[in-house]
Amino acid sequence: MLYELTAHALHEKLKNQEITAVELAESxxxxxxxxxxxxxxxxxxxxxxALEQANRADTGFQKGDEMxxxxxxxxxxxDVICTKGVRTTCGSxxxxxxxxxxDATVMTKLYKQGVVMIGxxxxxxxxxxxxxxxSAYQITHNPxxxxxxxxxxxxxxxxxxxxxxxxxxxxSDTGGSIRQPAALCGVVGMKPTxxxxxxxxxxxxxxxxxxxxxxxxxxxxxxLLLNAICGSDVLDATSVDMSVPDFTQGLINDVKxxxxxxxxxxxxxxxxxEIADCIHSAIAVLEGLGATVKExxxxxxxxxxATYYIIAPAEASANLARYDGVRYGYRHENPExxxxxxxxxxxxxxxxxxxRRIMLGTFALSAGYQDAYYKKAQKVRTLxxxxxxAAFEKVDVIATPTSPTPAFKIGERIAxxxxxxLSDVMTTPASHAGLPGISVPCGFVKSGxxxxxxxxxAPFAEExxxxxxxxxxxxxxxxxxxxxxxxxxxxx
Amino acid sequence: xxxxxxxxxxHVANLARLEFNDEETEQFTEQLARILDYIGTLNELETDEVxxxxxxxxxxxxxxxxxxxxxxxxxxxxxxxxxxxEEVLANAPEAEEGYFGVPRVVDRSH
Numbered sequence: 381m382l383y384e385l386t387a388h389a390l391h392e393k394l395k396n397q398e399i400t401a402v403e404l405a406e407s408x409x410x411x412x413x414x415x416x417x418x419x420x421x422x423x424x425x426x427x428x429x430a431l432e433q434a435n436r437a438d439t440g441f442q443k444g445d446e447m448x449x450x451x452x453x454x455x456x457x458x459d460v461i462c463t464k465g466v467r468t469t470c471g472s473x474x475x476x477x478x479x480x481x482x483d484a485t486v487m488t489k490l491y492k493q494g495v496v497m498i499g500x501x502x503x504x505x506x507x508x509x510x511x512x513x514x515s516a517y518q519i520t521h522n523p524x525x526x527x528x529x530x531x532x533x534x535x536x537x538x539x540x541x542x543x544x545x546x547x548x549x550x551x552s553d554t555g556g557s558i559r560q561p562a563a564l565c566g567v568v569g570m571k572p573t574x575x576x577x578x579x580x581x582x583x584x585x586x587x588x589x590x591x592x593x594x595x596x597x598x599x600x601x602x603x604l605l606l607n608a609i610c611g612s613d614v615l616d617a618t619s620v621d622m623s624v625p626d627f628t629q630g631l632i633n634d635v636k637x638x639x640x641x642x643x644x645x646x647x648x649x650x651x652x653x654e655i656a657d658c659i660h661s662a663i664a665v666l667e668g669l670g671a672t673v674k675e676x677x678x679x680x681x682x683x684x685x686a687t688y689y690i691i692a693p694a695e696a697s698a699n700l701a702r703y704d705g706v707r708y709g710y711r712h713e714n715p716e717x718x719x720x721x722x723x724x725x726x727x728x729x730x731x732x733x734x735x736r737r738i739m740l741g742t743f744a745l746s747a748g749y750q751d752a753y754y755k756k757a758q759k760v761r762t763l764x765x766x767x768x769x770a771a772f773e774k775v776d777v778i779a780t781p782t783s784p785t786p787a788f789k790i791g792e793r794i795a796x797x798x799x800x801x802l803s804d805v806m807t808t809p810a811s812h813a814g815l816p817g818i819s820v821p822c823g824f825v826k827s828g829x830x831x832x833x834x835x836x837x838a839p840f841a842e843e844x845x846x847x848x849x850x851x852x853x854x855x856x857x858x859x860x861x862x863x864x865x866x867x868x869x870x871x872x
Numbered sequence: 873x874x875x876x877x878x879x880x881x882x883h884v885a886n887l888a889r890l891e892f893n894d895e896e897t898e899q900f901t902e903q904l905a906r907i908l909d910y911i912g913t914l915n916e917l918e919t920d921e922v923x924x925x926x927x928x929x930x931x932x933x934x935x936x937x938x939x940x941x942x943x944x945x946x947x948x949x950x951x952x953x954x955x956x957x958e959e960v961l962a963n964a965p966e967a968e969e970g971y972f973g974v975p976r977v978v979d980r981s982h
Contacts, residue, residue: 481959574928588927614947620929686911697888704889706972711965718975722889735890739900740907742888743876753911758924760914765925797903798910814928839928 382407383544384862387453387601390547394441394452401434401441401452405496408454412498412545415865418526420518421540423459424467425499430454433496440494449604451494456546458537459500460507461592462581463487470583471503471515471533474703474710474729484581485616486550486592486609493608498546501536505731506700507557507585509533510803513794514733521790522565523863524829528787531561534595538565541595542863548605549595554586555688556782556807558593559819563782563832566821566861568602568849569595573839574814575620576606578613584699586692587618589811598859599820599850603627606842622840630843633854636670640848641775645681646806652785658823658831659781662852666779669851676775678767683760684809689801690744690757691812696734697741703729736797765813772838777848781806782819782832806834816842820849821858830861876904 382390382404393399409427416422437452457463460470462480464487469475483491490497504514512520512535520535522528523543530539534551538561541549551558553571562569570593577592584590594605606627613619642663647656667673705711705725712728715721730738744753771778784805793800810817815836822833833852837845853859876884881901885892892900957970966973 478963481955481962617946618927618929680917683914683917686914689907690911690914701889705965706974707960708963709965715975718977719889721975723891726889727891730890736900736903738888738890739881739884740904743880743884743904743908746884746887755924756914756919758926759919759922760917761925762922763917763919765928798907801907812925812928 381411383411383547385547386597387450387547387604390453391449391451394437395447397441401437401496402431404452405430405434405454405498408498408545408547415523415543416545418521418865419523419539419543419545420520421501421530421536421543421545422456422499423469423471423502423517423536426466426497429466430496430498433494437494437496448493450490450608453495454498454547455490455495456498456501456537456540456549457487458503458534458549458551460503460552460583461486461550462583463497463500466500468500468583469517470507471505471517472730472734473516474726475708476710478708480581482581485578485613487581489609489611501534501540501549503536504533505734506583506696507533507552507554508696508733508737510556510560510800511788511793512536512561513790514731516731519790522787522829523865524566525787525827526866527789528829529564529790531564531783531787533557535561537595538562538567538569541565541567541597543865544862548597548601550592550609551595552582552590552592553811554589554692555811556804558595559807559817559832559834560783560804562595562819563834564787564830566830566863567595567597568599568818568820568859569593570602570606570818571811571816572606572610572842573816575618576610576816576840576842578611578616578619580613580615586695587699588695589692599846599853600628600631602818603631603846625843627842627846630846631850632847633851634670635666635848635851638777638844638848639672639674639775640666641674641676641771641778643676643678643681643771643778643780645678646780650784650802650805651781652825654825655781655784655786655831658825659779659833662822662833663779665855666848666852669855671848674775676771676778678771678809680760680763680767681809684764684812685801685805687757687760687764687812688804688808689740690753691761693737693741694744694754695741697738697745700734700738733797761812764809768810768813768815776837776841776844778836780834780836782834786825786827786829786831810836814839816840816845818845818849820853821861822852822856823858824861830858875908876901
């Protein structure tokens, strides 16, 4: 079926006019009709505009124009990225009716390529969470086992690629929100270097960490999406003014001469033993293909979560001050006065986890505590970054598990915030250092749930990360496995 | 590092423009105390001589295009059209005569 294919395979068919973009979009929407009610990955579907976009792409192909690699390709967008004229909720009740008057820079770039936007995907409210259970709207189900979570916060974007209800998607990663759900849903997910992609139009969570990145069915598609979205932008002062390479140059099926570091601190007793086995096998595959594997040490790894849960909530508490019921979104109906309007609007509009993080962040920045918490965390962040700097003097790429456990049961961790926070233990260190990181499928645990291998590079070394990921993928079959979605006993 | 009391939670809630009932206040106090206790592990590290990192790229502002690889770039200071007023106000819960509407903040009797 067309909806199962990768973007690069579909591009060939579109270019050769074997298929039309409209047929392709129809195929994806037919798949949506078939399985979306079980997966619940989308918050908004945009079929009418999608078919118009597909028609435009077809006109280009029929004229024989040189069409970009993503022309006519169905893509899903995390509902934290502003889409002009299309409701953007951030998974929050407070933005239930928000329709952005502008497109995020990544959307402008994707539309220039001629993509077909299928819809907006579910997420943890304001990207705060590791399971997508914090959405104010619905629970997304992992296509590999509908009783389990898809990971988070970009759980919808990961699930729709896994379920073939989109060919690819965009998510955002603050402490692991692309890499962890990619691992749990058995797809490829990449967070580029901080500053590679413009954050203009990405609703802010933690500004020193947030980065947009792709979910795809393979590493080649990942490189194609990076080519489309990376680059400096006058509208985002933190986007780095640096030329963007052609990331497909990194798609080299050869790791000979590359040094891969394996940090011993990631292999703790908290790591699921079946996952540890998958990761060790994956590393052995790379070694067998000629990479040099060496054990390294990143001594401050164990402090990354504590550091993250000061820095991210502190920045979030400032960023989320804008939701005051004045300029957009929900407003409490009958306030006593202005301050009461703010308080009721925010208390009614935000969910529990968002309030918890605003409280934590406000406390960490409040008079008398800022040095003890926020500044302390920023100092530890320096130590974590220095660990990576030292490691990349010795190795080209670092290999670790992406998540310490496979997808867990819906409801299992929701009552225990700290337990949920520890889901991010493998991904937050690289976030602090702003590193590029990818998660690629590397096997399955006995229960049938997928496992992800995380590969990290030095800042702006995306091509090396892609090279290792591509070589691994070309020499293994894990990424070709598809979930069998159980729909009322009938397999779809 | 200090822990947090219900009184502290009420104070912080006011700073954050949030309000909780007694039950929620108790719950947040208990949860935040546990999280802060975990965060307290950072005190195991001696950091007096360590500089803080606020962004991973060096903090020097460049004008866009002036230096390859520069982060924190300032754009040239040129006035450009903004989004149309009606489109921006379309998302407001209350708008009047081209402005955002809010509950009265000035008492007319004075």
